[in-house]
Amino acid sequence: MSSRPTTSVSSLATLDQILAHQSYLLALDPSPSPLHQEDIPTQLDQDLFEALAGNPPQDQYRPHLARWYRQLQTFSGEERRNFPAVPNVTLDRLVDIFNKMALIVRNLQEYLGEDRIDEVLKTRDLKIYWGTATTGKPHIAYFVPMSKLADFLNAGCEVTILFADLHAYLDNMKAPWELLKLRTEYYEHAIKGMLESIGVPLEKLKFVRGTEYQLSKEYTLDVYRLASLVTEHDARKAGAEVVKQVQHPLLSGLLYPGLQALDEHYLGCDAQFGGVDQRKIFTYAEKYLPALGFAKRAHIMNPMVPGLTGAKMSSSEEDSKIDLLDTPAAVKKKLKKAFCEPGNVTDNGILSFCKYVIFPVLLNGRDFVIERKPENGGNSNFSQYEELHEAFAAEQVHPADLKGAVENYLNQLLAPIRKKFDTPDLKALTEKAYPPPAKVKPGKGAATAGGTDDIVPSRLEIKIGKIVEVSKHPDAEALYIEKIDLGEAVPRTIVSGLVNFVPLEEMQDRLVVVLCNLKPAKLKGIESRGMVLCASRDEPKEVEPLAAPVGSEPGDKVFVEGYEDTQPDEQLNPKKKVWEKLAVDLKTSSDGKAQWQSNNLMTSKGGIVSMKVMGAPIK
Template sequence: MNPDEKFTLITRNLQEYLGGDEMKKILQERDLKVYWGTATTGKPHIGYFVAMTKLADMLQAGCHVTILFADLHAYLDNMKAPWELLRLRTKYYEAVIKAMLTSIGVPIEKLRFVIGSSYQLSEKYTLDVYKMLAMVTEHDAKKAGAEVVKQVESPFMSGLVYPLLQALDEEYLDVDMQFGGVDQRKIFTFAEKYLPHLGYKKRAHLMNVMLGGLSGSKMSSSDPDSKIDLLDDSKTVRKKLAKAFCEEGNVDDNPILSFLKVVIFPIMSLQNQSTFVIQRAEKFGGNIQFEGFESVFNAFKDKKLHPADLKSGATDALNALLEPIRKIFESEELVKLTNEAYPPPPKAAPKAKVAKQDSAASSPKAAKATTPTAAAVVEDADASIVSKLDIVVGKILEVSAHPDADSLYVEKIDVGEAEPRTVVSGLRKYMTMEEMKGKHVLVLKNLKPATMRGVKSMAMLLCASNAENTVVEFLIPPANSAPGDRVFFKGHEGTPEPLLNPKKKVWETVQPDFKTREGDCVALWKGIEFQTEKGIVKASTLAGASIR
């Protein structure tokens, strides 16, 4: 390839790039050096294939590619990877990313793999960090990490240092450009501003599109509903894709189409394939074939391709892509590594047995010995029952008085779905409609819909209230929250039920332990904070209050 052809291949399918002229200038003299980094936190998901396919383009264009396993970054980002697990998770990431690249035919011998702590603890690097600390403002550091580092109202210093380290990595890895998702843009422009202050050159930056989550939001390791893990079995993949948002004819907000565009078809191109086949039984019209992504896109847009068929084809393509990775991770060594790097949550204690009452156990003393204690009952409960609740950030779009109840409001709330949900709440004596409109709130989505005085309520607003129930206020999501951001509880990140079974009384079991913390009003369940990817949830003034 000539330099222009290499530049075209390097920059194709990117959402944006900065420093194109400098890249072209270097290409006239030699091949480019690039690095892509990933913090070793939660298990990599299928969204990582977006970067892998782009790295394949760069290798084909002759680039010298470095993959950085940013272990220290993983700890600095609100301790998403515990210090004692950093080494193990770094090994896991290296194994899984090598398996991904192998599965799409990328020769890994052409790559350089580097662990961040191998140079980030050196004297020279540390001195450069201190130099940057002396010149970077708190505002600039917080702004740079706004889309990447977990945002909280009172941030830890570690999160402010994170962008500084990522900027310095460009110099210490000796590259011409850094590649990442478009969510990294603020860190990239931060590096372009501050590296020259240390006497280092400004690098180019390449930004990939971000793969949307299955529920419509960003695909995230901390949101099990938004992602498919690389080691999910075929049945799990089919089940998750079957539940994915895929509205007929909707091509603007469609995670299935996005995945085909940025992962499946680029990989097919790497393998010199262009025909996408959707398997169908003869009674449903037989198989469908498409040449290139545009043909799939147009057929779906014109409603000639049904969502169920699109999901089926995507499921088969994804399972074919993941199968080689699953095979690699069947080895005893990698099974052990996976379990050590991501230890499963502790099992609930076995159910306490109650002895059958007889004449010998009829005395109060005997009854005391054989009746399960309160602690035993708690231990017997599902340790992750709270994960069954589907709590998300919502935005109140409209508020009106209930037509047949003086104490009720009817709200239209955006919860990140195609249409807002209708919610009936008993807030009329606590706040005005004007106080509610436009507010970001917390919404429990998966309670069984209830008809309240003739109006069906499709969710529940969660609020804090004092003991006398004379003051009620909304729970406040973190800054920069968006409708659909999911609430999770660290250590209990399970998959919410699509719809709670009223007979199992999940809400009734969990709700008594929903409180706000004394002092700072942070929302808690059994002492564990309500969190989204962007920070901590709290009430504005009510401390030690009930949440319901």
Template sequence: MTPEESIALIKANLTEVLNPEIIDDVILNQKRDLKVYWGTATTGRPHCGYFVSMVKIAELLHAGCHIKILLADLHAYLDNMKAPIELIEQRVKYYEFIVKSLLKAVGVDITKLEFIKGSSYQKSENYTMDRFKLEGMTRISVAQKAGAEVVKQTSDPYLGGLTYPLMQALDEEYLDVDAQLGGLDQRKIFTFALENLPKIGYKVRAHLMHGMVPGLGEAQKMSSSEPDSKIDLLDSADVVAKKLKKAVCVPKKIEGNGVVAFVEHVIFRVTSLKTGGKPHFTVERRDEEPLIYDDIEKLKADYEADILTPQLLKAALTKALNELLDPIRSEYEASEEWKKIAELAYPPEEKQQKVKKQKDKGDPAKRAAALAAKAEQLKLKESGAEESK
């Protein structure tokens, strides 16, 4: 692959690239591999939206990049304590298992990747001092804006959520990379890094942003914190079928359609990766020839024309997705260590027993007086009846 072809592949299939000239300079002038990091906060169970990042990581590896995977354990706690601090260690192990399995499912050689735990360097003296520098010069409103689409927003935010984007910016320096990869939802954090790292003496990096897969319900993206929006990577075949059956999929409408977007950004990209650039998606039809797509625009046109209906599309996606998830589920079932870690990382929630409300029977003395009065009335009534005889 020529340097120009490498640069083209690095920038391919992305929604936006900030400071692309950095990529050109590293490859054409410095004549070395581009160093890129992709990070994930180890919160809820990873979902199928992760396929989008994994496919891009596969392309970056093919382009000759050196990739670092950051398992951001402290970020997971800082984001409104989505990961309880006592479970962080186990969730890091769980994420490493599942991210590696996910990468293998799309054909990535994981020996070419470097996995790094955030807390392995984020508690160092130098990092802490740099974090203090950023905290000292960053207004609360700026920190809130930076994390607006990534950190859970509340009317009365925790301090950890404000520190989150500052640390993500610093990670670029401490991981010694030229670029950071992330979803389009990371853009405000990326621009924060561009504007603020030079203020504490560090260089700016390039930022690679891929599109986001909309949620299956009304959510704008698949999210670990919104169960109805996502399909987990270890969901059973039956659960996948049920979730897709219930997914919002408006007939003849492409915009905001999570099912169509999933086919485009996951199924087409993965099959293209596995077949050397020849994507395909087959839709079986009862009593008719199957619809076979090698062009996403043709699929979209057929969907808008109602040739491809939501029912047909969902059934085909269910089959394709389950085939993609099968090796991940099989690896999980074959690993006692992974299953044990899953239990420790995501212990079952204890169901709160309903406490039966005791009826307030009032003051015992008053109750006794009322009963006595009632008994006296009954006695008088009975004696009156006797006299009338």
């Protein structure tokens, strides 16, 4: 029998929480039959029962503990003394495990392998690794995984941070080899700066670069072993949310998920931590690592925080993110433009940041304060995120007031990082790791084309437009003449063959997606200076203009993911058939997403879609 446990108020509160989900302190099932699933009391229950003798728990304070105590009273003293022993687990250890588990899993989207985590915690602290590919500059959404790393460390976990430089190259060569070393160095300084900003002691962390072990003979051999087991279908599916998707993927992108799985073994972790967008890679690892004779690991996933525009925060979309080195003026400007609809608590990146970073990490028990002048209602204090959430949903907090408070807290977080990078050495590193993009003359195509005539979608100038005036063509029954505001000095005149598909009243004030750099052409005597893009199917005949994301405005730029960093041609040369060649791969997916070679058409507000015509060409 173990020594008499302490029964402090905090320990009893934890034990009450444990018993809210099970009959006895340790869910131990003695039966090998899956038809018989019933936990039984152990010596841990007997130890606690004796400790509470003469001072039984009360229903109004500890209802689950009181129910458990009454249940233990139904056993005789001899029966309780013969409860099975539990090696290596004491009551104090059980309370410690529960509290650690609560820290590990709080604010997560999902976790797989809870039983494996429990088994490890019974004997030692958990070993966790988090990896980040060293591609685009880290932004404020990185504070979400940083906040969880803080939780893991507070739970006593051994944490390894992997700077995945090799992965960065494999993902469609997002970072060329010559920049990998510089960007990895930049990431190391940035990540350390973020952790210091939220008070995480760096001495408890281990930092590893992927190429320190991923180029070894043993690792390479395991890559080949894994490649002999994995199908192309499974490899492509695993990377679908992480690796850039194209119609004809490079082998590097198919290797990517396998390397991430092997990292679990080579870093000696019990669990891998990442965003929920990596779930398919995690389940891939759970399937294939045991096939190589390696242990199956647990997987812990944080939610993806919406960007400032409502979609996922992305390094490649400038308007969707706040950079770690943005000035206070830039933070104010971006927050002012951020999507924050009154009462909308679903697609709200500002609120999400409050939930996952500001409340649990920056404030850590202190009140969230919205400062207002007395004539505007005075200051509002919120001790819990749920209070702020409910107040915003009820429109008791105005978006401008929320943005003002978040601006203040963001600058508190970013100030130490700005100071860290305000040195000649780190300024030089930033310039070398992320040099400004080469200037491309209009009409010369993408920078990747080196000024040649490569057929890439970045050569198309596509914008969101609003139809401000529409009428039927006087000489052609099937044509509309539209005046479309594209954010330019005057609206453009565009002729579209949509009379038989969209009623006139539905065209007026409609937001549409317009190809703007076609050579102007006369249609039945009217010069048309662009084309309204539509999903179009011949059998059965269906045509529908593509739909812009919520919150779009005239002039918003449309880009194809992976091709957003270069300037379009000033005007497409009809003799080169650029549009005709690109249009072959422009289609709507089975769920209505507008895509080029499986890459989504996007704006800073979100994706372009077709509401009705799925799986059809875009013309």
